[in-house]
Amino acid sequence: MRLAxxxxxxxxxxAAALAGPGAxxxxxxxxxxxxxxxxxxxFERAGAEFAKTKxxxxxxSISYPTDQWFGRVISAIxxxxxxxxIFNNYERVIRIQTQTKKVMDLRATLNQVADxxxxxxxxxxxxxxxxxxxxxxxxxxxxxxxxxxxxLTKTGETFPQSWDDVKRxxxxxxxxxxxxxxxADTFGLALQAAKPRDLVHMxxxxxxxxxxxxxxxxxxxxxxxxxxxxxxxxxxxxxxYSQYKFVAPDTINHSFNExxxxxxxxxxxxxxxxxxxxxxxxxxxxxxGDFVSGPWxxxxxRPNSVVIGGMRGVAVPDNSPNKALALEFAKFLLxxxxxxxxxxxxxxxxxxxxxxDALSPRQQFFARANHRLAAYDFPESVHxxxxxxxxxxxxxxxxxxxNPPADWKPFIAxxxxxxxxxxxxxxx
Amino acid sequence: MxxxxxxxxxWRNRVFYLFAAPFAAxxxxxxxxPIALSIQVxxxxxxxxxxxxxxxxxxANYATVLADPLFLASMARTLLYTALAVVANxxxxxxxxxxxxxxxxxxxxxxxxxxxxxPVVTPDVAGYVVWRWLFDRSFGSINAALGSLGLPxxxxxxxxxxxxxxxxxxxxxxxxxxxxxxxxxxxxxxDRALEEAAAIDGASAWQTWRHVILPxxxxxxxxxxxxxxxxxxxxxxxxxxxxKGGPADRTNFVSYYAYQLFDQARYGEATAMATxxxxxxxxxxxxxxxxxxxxxxx
Numbered sequence: 001m002r003l004a005x006x007x008x009x010x011x012x013x014x015a016a017a018l019a020g021p022g023a024x025x026x027x028x029x030x031x032x033x034x035x036x037x038x039x040x041x042x043f044e045r046a047g048a049e050f051a052k053t054k055x056x057x058x059x060x061s062i063s064y065p066t067d068q069w070f071g072r073v074i075s076a077i078x079x080x081x082x083x084x085x086i087f088n089n090y091e092r093v094i095r096i097q098t099q100t101k102k103v104m105d106l107r108a109t110l111n112q113v114a115d116x117x118x119x120x121x122x123x124x125x126x127x128x129x130x131x132x133x134x135x136x137x138x139x140x141x142x143x144x145x146x147x148x149x150x151x152l153t154k155t156g157e158t159f160p161q162s163w164d165d166v167k168r169x170x171x172x173x174x175x176x177x178x179x180x181x182x183x184a185d186t187f188g189l190a191l192q193a194a195k196p197r198d199l200v201h202m203x204x205x206x207x208x209x210x211x212x213x214x215x216x217x218x219x220x221x222x223x224x225x226x227x228x229x230x231x232x233x234x235x236x237x238x239x240x241y242s243q244y245k246f247v248a249p250d251t252i253n254h255s256f257n258e259x260x261x262x263x264x265x266x267x268x269x270x271x272x273x274x275x276x277x278x279x280x281x282x283x284x285x286x287x288x289g290d291f292v293s294g295p296w297x298x299x300x301x302r303p304n305s306v307v308i309g310g311m312r313g314v315a316v317p318d319n320s321p322n323k324a325l326a327l328e329f330a331k332f333l334l335x336x337x338x339x340x341x342x343x344x345x346x347x348x349x350x351x352x353x354x355x356x357d358a359l360s361p362r363q364q365f366f367a368r369a370n371h372r373l374a375a376y377d378f379p380e381s382v383h384x385x386x387x388x389x390x391x392x393x394x395x396x397x398x399x400x401x402x403n404p405p406a407d408w409k410p411f412i413a414x415x416x417x418x419x420x421x422x423x424x425x426x427x428x
Numbered sequence: 429m430x431x432x433x434x435x436x437x438x439w440r441n442r443v444f445y446l447f448a449a450p451f452a453a454x455x456x457x458x459x460x461x462p463i464a465l466s467i468q469v470x471x472x473x474x475x476x477x478x479x480x481x482x483x484x485x486x487x488a489n490y491a492t493v494l495a496d497p498l499f500l501a502s503m504a505r506t507l508l509y510t511a512l513a514v515v516a517n518x519x520x521x522x523x524x525x526x527x528x529x530x531x532x533x534x535x536x537x538x539x540x541x542x543x544x545x546x547p548v549v550t551p552d553v554a555g556y557v558v559w560r561w562l563f564d565r566s567f568g569s570i571n572a573a574l575g576s577l578g579l580p581x582x583x584x585x586x587x588x589x590x591x592x593x594x595x596x597x598x599x600x601x602x603x604x605x606x607x608x609x610x611x612x613x614x615x616x617x618x619d620r621a622l623e624e625a626a627a628i629d630g631a632s633a634w635q636t637w638r639h640v641i642l643p644x645x646x647x648x649x650x651x652x653x654x655x656x657x658x659x660x661x662x663x664x665x666x667x668x669x670x671x672k673g674g675p676a677d678r679t680n681f682v683s684y685y686a687y688q689l690f691d692q693a694r695y696g697e698a699t700a701m702a703t704x705x706x707x708x709x710x711x712x713x714x715x716x717x718x719x720x721x722x723x724x725x726x
Contacts, residue, residue, distance in 0.1 A: 067691050074693060078479040099475050099693050185567060194672040249565035250586045252675040267566070387692065395498075395677065402588045402676035 029059045029322060029329055031314075032073060033087035034066045035346060038279065042345040046338040050329055057325065066092070074099045082317040084326040089141070089310045091380045094129050098384075102318040105132035109316075109327050113334055118351045122375050126311045129381055135313025138333045139348035142366050142373070143205055143309045144293040146273035148266075151178035151186075152292070161304065163210075163236060163297045166270065170246040173269035188246035190268025192259040193401060200394050205272060206237050208307045208374045209296020216393055216419065219382050223423060226416035233299050235408045238397065242404035252401060263287075274309075275347040275366040282360050293365050295372060305374035312348070343367055385426035392422050463706070470699035477695040489700035498677070499685060499701060506661060506681040506705075509592065510712075513660040517600055518652055521607035522645075526637075528608075529615045541612070545605040552602055556669035559598040560585065563670075585671050588678045595666050595679060602666075603659065607652045614648035615641075650720045654713045661709050 029047075033039050040061050047059025062083075064072055069088065076082045077100040086096065097103040110116065110133060123137045147169075152158065155172040157165075170188025172178070178186055192198040200215065207215045210233055214224045224230050240246050248254070248262055262268040264286050273281070273293045281287040298304035314330045316323060332338055336351065343349040343356070347363060356367040365371075379386045396415050405411045438445065470489055472482035493499050527533060528540050547555060562570050563584030571581050583590035618641065626636045664683040667673060673680035673688070682705045689698035 070691070070693060075478040078476075080480070095693060100479075101475075187566075194674055250563075250584070252586050253560075253671055255672060398674060399676040402674075402678075 026056045026058070027054075027322060027325060029057065029085065029326055030083040031059065031061045031085040031087055031329075032069060032076075032083045033061060033063055034069045035087070035276075036063050038276070038346050039063050039087075042341050045341040045345065046333060047329075049337040049341070050332050053332075054325070054328070059329065061087075070095065077102050077317045077319065080319050082319050082321070084320045084322050085314055085316055085330060087138075087312065087314050089312050090126050090129075090135055090137075090378070091310065093135050093313070093315045094380055096315070097129060097132075097134050100317075103132075103134045104316045104318055104320075104323075104327075105134070106136050106316065106327075106330065107133045109331060110136060113331050116334065118353070122308075123311060123350065126375075126378055126381065127313060135311070135315045136330050136334060137311045137313045137350055138339075139312040139342060139346065140308055140350055141310040141312060141348060142275045142306055142369065144273045144306045144365070144371075145205075145209065145270065145296045146291050146293045147270045148178070148287075148290055149292045150290050151269045154178045154180065159292060159294045160297055163299050166297045167244070167246075170240075170244070170270065174246060178269060179266055185267060187248050187262070187268050188244075188270060189240060190259050190262040190271040191241065191247050191251055192254045192256060193241060193252050193398060194255040194258070197390070197394065198255050199397055199401075200390055202272070203234070203237055203397075204309070204376060205296055205307050207233055208376055209305055210299040211302030211304060211374065214377050214379070216390065217379055217383060217386070217423065219377075219379075221383065221423060221427065223416050223419045225419065226413055229300055229302075231409070231412050234412055236299070238400060238404075238408055238411075241401045252398070277347075278360070278362045278366065279345075279347050282362060289360065289362065291362065293362060303372060305372040306369075308373050308375040310376060310378075385423070388426055389419065389423055393419060466699045467703050469695055470703045472696055474694050474696040477699075485696065489696040490704070493697050493700045493704065498680075499682075501677070502680050502682050502685045503704075503708075505678075506663070506683075507708075509596075509663065509679075509681060510657060510660040512592070513596055513599060513663070514653065514656045516596060517604050517607055517656055517660075518649070520600055521604045521652070522611055524604065525608045525611035525615060529612060541609075544608055547602050548605040548609075550602070552665050553669055555602055556598055556666050559594075559601070560670045563594050586675060588675050591671060591675060591678050595663075595670060598670065599660070599663070599666055603656070607656065610648045610652050611645065614645050618644040646720065650717060653716045653720060657712050657716050658709055661705065661712065 031043060033043070035042070040063055043059055043061035047061075050059060051057050066088075070092065073082075073086055073096055077096070082102075086093070093103060106127075119137060123140070124133070127133050127135045127137045147159070151173055152169070155169065155176055155178055157169050157172065160166045160169055166188075173186055173188045175184075177184070191202050193202070204215050207230070212224075212230055212233065214230075216223065216225060218224055225234055241251060248267065250258075254262070259268075259271070263271045264281075273291065278293075281291060282289045293306075295304040295306050314333055316326045316330060320326045333342075334350070336353065339349040339351040340354050343354050344359070347366065349367075352369075354367070356364050359367055379390075383389070393415070396418065400408070400411050400415075469477045469482075471484050471486065472489075473485050474489075476482040524540075524544055528537055528544075533540075562568050563582070563586075565571055565581065565584060565586055568584065570584070574580070574582055582594075585591050585594045622640050622644075623636055626640045631640070662683050663681050664687070667679050667681060667684045668687075671679045673684050682701060686698045686701040686705070689695075689701065
C-alpha cells in the first residue's frame with residue numbers, strides 16, 4: 001500500500017514538473033563554424049548574453065576545419081540533420097546554397113532589426129546571392145599589408161607606400177641580415193602559391209589594395225588582366241615570385257600553413273595581416289607584437305587601401321531544428337554585446353560604436369578602421385562560373401611561375417586570350 | 429549434385445564459418461558498402477549527391493571527366509609515376525634484401541633490417557614533413573650538404589624538373605622496407621642446395637643469381653608487384669604533405685585531383701574519377717598477377 005502511494009505521488013509530481021505552467025523547457029541552439037578556439041569563445045560569450053533574454057536557452061558552437069565544414073554542412077542539410085545555424089565567409093555559404101538550395105532568405109529577418117545603420121550597401125550586396133539574403137553580415141574581414149617593425153628599424157626604413165618602396169625594402173630584408181643572426185636566411189615577403197586560390201588570393205590583395213576594382217573579370221564579364229593598369233600589377237606580382245627572388249624558393253609549395261611558418265618563424269619580413277591574425281600574433285609565442293600594419297602598396301599613383309576581403313555571416317538552414325529561435329540568435333549577433341565580444345575575441349565586427357580602448361594598438365588599427373578601405377569585387381556573386389575560371393587562371397599563373405618567361409608581357413596577353421575563350425565557353 | 433557437395437562441405441566446416449561470419453559481415457559493411465556507395469554517387473548530380481533522393485545523370489559525370497584534359501594528363505602522370513615507383517622500389521628492396529641476406533655481411537644484419545624497416549612503421553605524414561624540410565631550398569640539409577661538397581643545388585619539390593624524383597625518394601624511404609621484408613622471407617625459404625649444385629657446375633655469381641635464386645623469388649615478386657602497383661596508383665599522402673599537386677600540376681595525380689574536386693563539392697565527378705582509378709587498380713593488379721603467374725607456369 002505504501003509503495004503504491006509513493007509511486008502515485010511520484011508520478012503526479014513528475015507530471016506537474018513536466019506540464020506545469022511554470023515549467024521551462026531547455027533549448028539548445030547548435031552552430032557550426034570554422035573559427036577555431038576564438039570562435040568557440042565568442043559564441044560562448046554571445047550565447048551567455050542571449051540566454052539572459054531567453055531563459056533556458058543555451059548555444060553550443062562547434063568549429064571544424066574549413067574543408068570538413070563544407071562536407072559536414074552540405075551532407076547535414078541534405079539529410080535533414082542540419083544544425084540550427086551555420087557561420088562562415090559569404091562565398092562559402094554561396095557554395096552551400098548552390099549545393100543544397102536550402103539556405104533561408106534572411107531579408108525579412110534583417111527588416112526586423114531596428115539598429116542596422118552600420119551595414120553599408122556593399123555589405124548587403126555581398127550578403128545577397130541569387131536575389132536572396134543568404135547571410136546576415138556579422139564580421140567584415142580586413143586584410144592589411146604587414147611587416148616586422150624591428151626589421152624596418154634595423155634597415156633604416158619606414159612603412160612603404162609605393163611598390164618601388166616595397167622592392168627596395170624587400171631587397172634589404174633579403175640581403176642585409178635584418179634579424180641579425182649572421183645567416184642569409186631571410187626573405188622580403190612571405191606569400192603563398194600552392195593550392196587553388198592561394199596565388200589568386202594574394203593577387204587579389206595587391207590588386208584591390210592598389211586601387212583596381214577587379215582581379216580577373218568585371219561584372220559585365222570582360223577579362224581585365226591585360227588592361228595596362230592591371231597588367232602592371234600582375235607583372236610585378238609574378239616577378240616577385242620569380243625574377244626578383246623576394247620570396248622563399250619553395251613558395252610554390254606554400255599554402256597557408258607554410259606561409260605562416262615563414263612569417264612566425266622570422267624568415268619573411270612583409271606579409272598579409274588579417275584582422276583575425278592580430279590577437280594571436282600579439283602573443284609571446286608568435287610575433288610578440290613585433291609587426292606593423294598598413295595599406296597595400298600603391299601602383300601608378302592610385303590611392304592605396306586596406307582590403308575588405310569578404311564578409312563573414314550567419315545563415316539559417318531551411319530545415320534548422322529550432323528555426324524561430326535560430327533567427328532570433330542571428331539578429332542578436334548584430335547587437336552591441338555580441339559585436340563587442342566578436343571584436344575582442346575574433347578581431348572583427350560590423351558595428352562602428354564599439355569600445356576599442358582595451359585592444360592592443362595593432363588590434364585598434366583594424367577596429368578603428370581609419371584607413372581607406374577597398375572591397376573585394378565578389379565575382380562569385382555575379383558569375384556562377386567564376387570558381388572554374390579562377391582555377392584555370394591560377395593554373396596558368398602557376399605554370400608561368402614554375403617556368404618563368406624572360407618577358408611577362410606576352411604571357412599576360414596570352415593568358416588574357418585564354419581566359420576570354422574559357423569564360424565564353426563556361427557562360428554557354 | 430555439386431550443390432549438395434558444396435552444402436555438405438560447408439556443413440562440415442560450419443565452425444569455421446561461424447567464427448568467420450562476424451568479420452565477413454564487417455568487411456561487407458565497412459569495406460564493400462562504401463565502395464558501392466561511391467560508385468552510386470558517381471552516377472548522380474553533384475548538387476543532389478548527398479540528399480535522400482539524388483538525381484541520377486547516367487554516365488554524364490564520366491563523360492565530363494573523360495573530356496577533361498586535366499584529368500587525362502593527371503591519369504597519364506599517375507600511370508607513369510606508378511611505373512617508375514614500382515620499378516624503383518622493387519629494385520631497391522631486392523638489392524637491399526640480397527645484401528642483408530649475403531653471407532658476406534657477417535655483422536650488423538639486424539641493424540640494417542631495422543634501419544630499412546623503421547620508416548615503414550613511421551607515420552607517413554610525419555615522415556613526409558621531414559622530407560619536405562630536408563628538400564627545402566632555403567634551409568634544407570640536402571642542399572646544405574650538396575653546397576658544402578661544391579655540387580649544384582637540387583631543386584627538390586620546388587622545381588618541375590626534380591619534383592617527381594624528390595617524392596619518389598621520399599616514397600622509397602617509406603615503402604621499400606616493407607617490400608624488402610617480403611623478399612627476405614622468400615630468400616630464407618629458398619633451396620640452397622641448388623646454389624651449391626650451380627657452384628659445382630661452375631656457374632658464375634651472376635648466373636647463379638639470375639637462373640637459380642631469382643626464379644625462386646617469384647612468389648615475393650608477385651606479391652610485391654601487385655601490392656606496389658595498388659599502392660602507387662593511389663599515391664596521395666605524399667602529395668598532400670609535400671607538394672599539393674604542384675609545382676604546375678606536375679604531381680597532381682588522380683587521387684589528389686579527385687580530392688580537390690571533393691573540396692569544391694563536385695561529388696559526382698570526384699567519385700567518377702575515383703571509380704575510374706579503382707577500375708585501373710583492379711585491372712592493372714590482375715594484369716600484373718596474371719603476367720607473372722603465366723611466366724611461372726612456363
